[in-house]
Amino acid sequence: MKNKLSKASRRAFLTCAVVVAAFVALQSLASAGAMSSMLRGLLVPICAYVVMAISLNLTVGVLGELSLGHAGFMSVGAFTGVTAAAALQNLVASKELRLIAALLVGAIFAGIVGFLVGIPVLRLNGDYLAIVTLAFGEIIKSVFNNLYLGLDGHGFHLSLLDNKLRMEEGGRLIIGGPMGVGGIQKIANFATGFALIMLCLVVIFNLVNSRAGRAIMAIRDNRIAAESVGIPVTKYKMTAFVTSAAMAGAAGALFALNFSTIVANKFDFNTSILVLVFVVLGGLGNMLGSIVAAAALTVLPEALRQFADYRMLVYAIVLIAVMLLRNSPGIRAFTERARIRKGGEAE
């Protein structure tokens, strides 16, 4: 039976097993009280960034298109998710249900925005896609910086001017332009974050090892050949891009519901690049690598607080060291040998 599993599914099982093991270890540490408050506060952001990394890896590693605006989709998910959670606050008693609803709404809206961006963008190739997604990230930031959304008995009120909401008495401002969203109920928790990671992993692995995923990878490897065997290129590019955007939206909602305030400037170009660093460092198409890189690089800046002013310097040195190590001939030869030895045992 073991030999029947393909290399791809062995890798998928390994990745899922690592994530489950990490979850169990961290959860037991947290419940035993043996975890620093710093790390405990980082658990949900780690989950959000892990989802961001694996979803961007779907676009960059599997589809092979460079996206520089992934934080834009996170932002859409964050704001719509928070709005949904606030709107449901008095309607749904269960915190968990509200959280799940918020994640769903975030994913759906980010997916829709991904679709709209995808219509023009996916006709472009290479650098142009990167430029357009970069612009998209900036545009969405400006939009949320100038958007006012209120809720009263009549429903939602939307305006680009703060004094034009025309809400009735008792109305509540949810999105306050450059002030962002304040007074968020922190309903995100680690278990849900873990569930979201697992869900995204299963979706990505199952997608990649199916007809649609093969088509997506074929487009990455050779677009002209993919067309020549009758694969509708735009359709599959869109499938991958929208899936990736929706996952980023869910991650954004999870991230936002972990803080009491969230502003649009949090999801700027730097965040997009940070997520791209996770993906590149972890290896293109390598989901486990993305997860490890995202988790490590989220914890690292906090763990380096003791270096105070030299924090970012040390961070940069660590990044460079990891990149050098990953590509050093010695390490490569070692992993290669390990692989051959393992292969020999299997036969």
Add this chain to the structure above:
Amino acid sequence: MSDPNKRRPQTKMVPVQPRAIVPDRDADKSPILECHHLGVDFGGLTAVNDFNLMIGRTEIAGLIGPNGAGKTTVFNLLTKVYQPTRGTILLDGADTSRMTTEQINRAGIARTFQNIRLFGNLSVEDNVKLGLHNHIEYGMWSGVLRTPRYWREERRAHESAMELLKIFEMQDLAGAKAGSLPYGAQRRLEIVRALATNPSLLLLDEPAAGMNPSETAELMDNIVRIRDLFQIAVMLIEHDMSLVMGICEGICVLNFGQVIAKGTPDEIKSDLVVIEAYLGRKDKKQKEAE
């Protein structure tokens, strides 16, 4: 279909029937491919002009000519990688003018490439399964949710892929990465992938390039075998004259984007215009020297 004007576009030129070189066994059937006055310009350069061709249902046709004659351009026109500037392509009697490359493939033309275009990071089996893409019947959600339909269709795809790989005895390589295969095997895999799309016309762009004489001889047998097995038409571009003269039933010679000769291998071999195109013309001095 009943109105002939709908099928054949009206041109100012009188439609001249291309001199049919269809083999006898296909003579009573409608041709699989017809090109009428096909041409393409790139800027001011006319790459192909007034290209007329007819290919029978089970014909093996050859397209030859010196380097830069426009042979691959003709393939790119047929598969709509380039849009023709002029003329009509009829595939099984239907006009293909509004189709895209992927629609052309679904309509029945599959091709290989001169500079091999495999999905290098995927396995040999996955490359063939990508050829089968439009014959595997489950959607994205079946794949994500792993429904019984997914398992059933994937098993069927695996069996078909293995069956196709058997043509070139490549079953044992199914798990290997396509990009790591030796050159000849990559060429063969491209043919298998094209066959997997279930075409009615197979276009081979220099299938024997880089092969040694014994490999070429084997390839010739295989092309004929594929034709007999699948009952499809094959059109190939090739510089290896032993292959072209050995298996092609009709040959079309291009030079500078123009058809300079059409006929059976024997006719082409003795055609003075063709010899001149390949070897050049004797100038006056040479003639006098003789």
